[in-house]
Amino acid sequence: MKHDHAQTPFVLPLHTRDGLRNDQRGFLLCLDRISHNCQVKLSLVLFKQEGAIVSVGLIYDPIYLQHDTEQHPENAGRLVNVINLLEKANMTEQVVPVAPRAATIDELSKVHSKDYISYVESFAKAGGGWLNADTIVSPASYDVALHAAGGLINAVDTVMTGEVASAFALVRPPGHHATRGEALGFCLFNNIAVAVKHSIDSCHLERVLIADFDVHHGNGTQDTFYEDPNVLYFSTHQYPFYPGTGRVDEIGARQGEGTTVNVPLPAWCGDEEYLRVFEEILIPVARRLQPQLIMVSAGYDAHWGDQISLMQVSVTGFAEMVRILKTLADELCQGRLVFTLEGGYLYEALASSIKATLDMLLGNPDIADPLGKPPAARRAPPIDAILQAIKETHRLS
Numbered sequence: 373m374k375h376d377h378a379q380t381p382f383v384l385p386l387h388t389r390d391g392l393r394n395d396q397r398g399f400l401l402c403l404d405r406i407s408h409n410c411q412v413k414l415s416l417v418l419f420k421q422e423g424a425i426v427s428v429g430l431i432y433d434p435i436y437l438q439h440d441t442e443q444h445p446e447n448a449g450r451l452v453n454v455i456n457l458l459e460k461a462n463m464t465e466q467v468v469p470v471a472p473r474a475a476t477i478d479e480l481s482k483v484h485s486k487d488y489i490s491y492v493e494s495f496a497k498a499g500g501g502w503l504n505a506d507t508i509v510s511p512a513s514y515d516v517a518l519h520a521a522g523g524l525i526n527a528v529d530t531v532m533t534g535e536v537a538s539a540f541a542l543v544r545p546p547g548h549h550a551t552r553g554e555a556l557g558f559c560l561f562n563n564i565a566v567a568v569k570h571s572i573d574s575c576h577l578e579r580v581l582i583a584d585f586d587v588h589h590g591n592g593t594q595d596t597f598y599e600d601p602n603v604l605y606f607s608t609h610q611y612p613f614y615p616g617t618g619r620v621d622e623i624g625a626r627q628g629e630g631t632t633v634n635v636p637l638p639a640w641c642g643d644e645e646y647l648r649v650f651e652e653i654l655i656p657v658a659r660r661l662q663p664q665l666i667m668v669s670a671g672y673d674a675h676w677g678d679q680i681s682l683m684q685v686s687v688t689g690f691a692e693m694v695r696i697l698k699t700l701a702d703e704l705c706q707g708r709l710v711f712t713l714e715g716g717y718l719y720e721a722l723a724s725s726i727k728a729t730l731d732m733l734l735g736n737p738d739i740a741d742p743l744g745k746p747p748a749a750r751r752a753p754p755i756d757a758i759l760q761a762i763k764e765t766h767r768l769s
């Protein structure tokens with residue numbers, strides 16, 4: 373059939389809009405915003421629906437190295453090591469490069485107060501220093517932080533338009549501790565919260581799942597969506613531990629009651645415990661929500677070699693978590709899966725874990741784990757009672 377894309381609504385060859393499922397409307401509305409390029413986008417979406425695209429976007433820019441924190445554990449060397457490994461393994465040729473942009477003040481202010489945003493700007497531009505006891509900034513940090521949040525927004529857009537199947541935002545500073553009016557735990561702006569707000573307000577999604585496997589609880593992300601019925605926040609984290617939040621009974625409030633799912637884990641948990649949590653808690657929670665997009669706060673600081681925590685996850689364990697997330701995204705939301713980097717401070721473990729994440733997203737068969745299992749593993753305490761409490765709290769079968 374001859375089809376004039378310049379004059380005809382581009383969704384017609386697929387379906388009428390009324391015939392679309394709810395989860396398809398979101399990205400079509402996103403597509404509306406780029407209608408000048410609709411013919412290309414339409415064909416990409418068609419390919420995606422047939423399962424032909426396995427492309428993975430990688431958001432990265434050297435600007436992220438300009439957040440100069442010197443000898444702080446969260447430093448530019450983290451990303452330098454990741455990029456070096458990805459280049460050595462020819463991974464940079466397998467992914468689709470996606471350029472970041474600066475998030476706008478309007479976009480940031482859906483999560484942060486305008487006073488806080490301008491405070492970070494003026495503090496950095498005045499020369500920087502310690503913004504609080506654990507968060508340091510340099511003169512460029514404000515601009516870098518805008519590009520971290522904006523990079524993740526671009527990641528969401530490229531996935532929602534079908535340009536790539538999934539995406540990884542290799543950004544810093546991290547974000548999940550930052551609250552409405554406060555920097556915390558190496559985080560300036562809450563990148564994932566800003567990007568999720570964008571997916572709801574601009575792409576008109578109604579159900580988004582955030583899965584946070586960083587070893588710390590993402591208190592800022594939880595706060596942002598605590599009363600929001602559209603966003604389910606799921607977190608695994610060492611507990612008790614920094615920042616002190618993330619108990620089982622923190623479940624959300626008002627309309628958002630039940631949309632915060634915390635899995636506080638004792639020290640020494642490893643692959644077996646984390647995968648059990650994903651199988652027994654995350655999978656039923658995700659299936660009940662039926663998300664239209666899955667966002668992941670990917671912190672790799674639960675690795676056994678990372679000195680910041682007492683967990684014992686291996687690179688292989690992270691890869692298996694990614695496998696579950698990808699399977700859920702394929703099953704529930706046409707594969708739409710966006711990762712953003714949070715923590716992870718042992719260079720080799722971080723680089724290998726991110727490579728393994730990308731290998732899993734790309735469908736590469738061999739996942740390398742050069743660090744292996746912990747050499748002197750400690751036995752994790754039983755987690756049956758914690759899992760039972762979570763199942764009862766959230767009425768999971």
Ligand SMILES: [Zn+2]
Nearest residue numbers: 586588671715
């Ligand atoms: Zn962390």
